[in-house]
Amino acid sequence: MDEQNKNLILATVLSFVVLMVWFILFPPPEDTGTPTAPTEVVQTQDGITVPAAEEGEAGAPSLSPTVAQSREQALAKSERVEIETEHLTGSLSLTGGRIDDLSFTQYFETLAPDSPMVTQFMPAGTSDAYYALFGWTPAAGSVPFDQLPGPSTPWSVESGEVLTADTPVTLVWDNGNGLVFRRIISIDENYMFTVEQTVENNTGSEVRLAPYGIIARHGEPTDLKGFYILHEGVVMSTDGELAEIDYDDVVDLPVDANERAAVEKKTVVENGWIGFTDHYWMATLVPSPGQAFTAVTKYTQATDTYQTDVRLPVVAVGPGETTSSSTMLFSGPKEWETIRDYQNDLGIEKFVDSIDWGWFFFLTKPIYMALHYLYILFGNMGFAIIGLTFAIKALLFPLAYKSYVSMSRMKKLQPEMEKIKETAGDDRMKMQQEVMALYKREKVNPAAGCLPILLQIPIFFSLYKVIFVTLELRHQPFIGWVHDLSAPDPSSILNLFGLLPWDAPGPGSILAIFSIGVWPVLMGVSMWLQMRLNPAPTDKTQAMIFNWMPWVFMFMLGQFASGLVIYWVANNCITFTQQYLIMRSQGVKPDILGNIRGKTQADSK
Structure with a gap:
């Protein structure tokens, strides 16, 4: 993959991150309209215009507004x-x-x-x-x-x-x-x-x-x-x-x-x-x-x-x-x-x-129906979400397998790519040419890992739509402290998840975005572990950005519905397990806790 394509992918990812952060921090304003006092409803008045039939039209004088009443008074x-x-x-x-x-x-x-x-x-x-x-x-x-x-x-x-x-x-x-x-x-x-x-x-x-x-x-x-x-x-x-x-x-x-x-x-x-x-x-x-x-x-x-x-x-x-x-x-x-x-x-x-159901109704409808029947099976919507994650990963496994095999081959080539970088020095054109020649010689397609990621984007958005819009997740508990899967994780890192004797900042506080719960933290950790399996970018700036990305997403999704975060954690864990096992089968032993650039050691079985 040449430098231009890398920069394009990086720009796309960063743009997505910026947009998501913007919508979280600055959601579209609510249009509350112009408040007016309600009036007593009478024939064709108070805005209730009786429709005219065929030849005629309704017409009646309007009344001045009256003082709003309590529900009991009105009843x-x-x-x-x-x-x-x-x-x-x-x-x-x-x-x-x-x-x-x-x-x-x-x-x-x-x-x-x-x-x-x-x-x-x-x-x-x-x-x-x-x-x-x-x-x-x-x-x-x-x-x-x-x-x-x-x-x-x-x-x-x-x-x-x-x-x-x-x-x-x-x-x-x-x-x-x-x-x-x-x-x-x-x-x-x-x-x-x-x-x-x-x-x-x-x-x-x-x-x-x-x-x-x-x-x-x-x-x-x-x-x-x-x-x-x-x-x-x-x-x-x-x-x-x-x-x-x-x-x-x-x-x-x-x-x-x-x-x-x-x-x-x-x-x-x-x-x-x-x-x-x-x-x-x-x-x-x-x-x-x-x-x-x-x-x-x-x-x-x-x-x-x-x-x-x-x-x-x-x-x-x-x-x-x-x-x-x-x-x-x-x-x-x-x-x-x-x-x-x-x-x-x-x-x-x-x-x-x-x-x-939204624009992706062809995905949201079957995703919801699968979730509905899994809920009937498990009796718990949180376990239904995890079961749905397994089902989605199983459907995408053939594509994922090809992607992980390609990544494994790229991992094996990591030492040679480091040598090319050292010998090329500041000559970026020479480095790109030699890297592409290496890919061609070893029959490695660096773009093969992109397709499963691209396919997961509409699936993730559709699941988010299902969790946010549909009634069936409202007030549905999972296990432990999660009592409503349609609401954010109620625990908070700012009080050590309830160990410290003070309440977490509420939605109106400037610290609310940092008040993330257990499940968002698990999501950040699992995403970081998963990314450690991928080939590290040769560019130091790109490597740093990708290393920070899991923690950025952790705070971005910290205030999302906990059901969505649970899906993301399950998805990351399954992806990590699949990728790790496939890489080992290809002769690559990932060094999960390696240095910040994610260097790995390759060994042949």
Whole structure:
């Protein structure tokens, strides 16, 4: 390998190191948006614009913001129907028939014994208002808006006292002018609601109406990660085409004067869904497969409200007739198995892609599935990661074998290369020519060791994506002090891993980057040992850089998810063992604890 190629590889490696350090020290800033006080939700106000059907457009005056309320105060302002299932707890409001109070019984904010459950939906009036609502909108000239159910309609319970997986709830509202509306709300054993809306026409003339569903979110989430490899915001599928829109991009959508908001509309012919996705949780509206609709993304600046709509086609309801429309609402954690079953059983196209698999989806998906089944086998996600490492190394072994054989031959040539360097002196051109002649004479390809390394880069990134994005590693323990594989190793070298009587610096401290745990230290040591097996660069500067690289990576990855660091340690240990044994089989005895330039002794068997 000539000097130019060496410098190119070195520059590439160093550039990667610099970029990684930059993203760790200076992550992309979170766009918190312009905070505004929430307001009470009423018909077409507070940023909740009821969609216009076909010929007509919604239009209503806006209200001034009101003071934010606590969750308890907001819940107390409306009569409610309790929601109780194995996985969900909360209530729905009879004002507007909104599903606006929902927590996950199986998931908690932290690992503390008294940690509260994760809450997704919050009622209007709170600072984090987030809810789903449904209704009807008229075609132009058909029925006035105030005679149709909307966000502030006072519903009554017709049947059902508590919404459970076995007992649906039916709400009813009579507009007093011949139209009777019912809303039958049911939920399965997991996280999928079904909202069936019916209208009974007793007016004596035909009415033309269109059903809709809305998920509204007041302001950006306060726990927005803002990390470049994770999508948070609107996610949708429209006839097989997946689309993701970040919150700041929703704000920048073209403004529609009729909608009084920034809007994007997509026509769906037969299969689609739309909603909001967070790091681990999602709320999504899903019309029945085969149903045409319009998927709408909207932002109302005046009230800082984000909105996703499902607008269904206009239906004509003749005198004495009753018509109905059904829309599903998923509100829950992004459990791969659960979402996959909904996709397969209910025919919701690309629903499993609501999990952010990224550009390398062709790697992240199989890596995740392998990890999932290994977890079922071992019962511990940490051991599943180690098992996955063995599987990946086994798949790459044929390439690795050729690479290690090539490195072994280069190790054997190390003494001759030192002699060439001594005889050539400062004549770098002569040294390169003689080194290349030596490689050619001994049939050694110095670039043969690069391919396994290049193949591991997308695999490593994909595994990092899986560990960071997927829910299944959240709060999963390993052994000892590691209680959450999605979080950094909690031990710290700055207090000798708990032996000294003071706490390690927290994330806000300038010393946090030096507060690395046991597993990052093991990663640095194992990486250093592995690199000692490789031929040392003839250039002193390059040799010094490569000797420091394991310790640089140790601090770089020290604050990464411990599951990823465990993978790296396992990978280094397996690689070291494979390379060491193959080098010995080729007649090379590596001097692991040699001097800083990594000189070795070669002996023939």
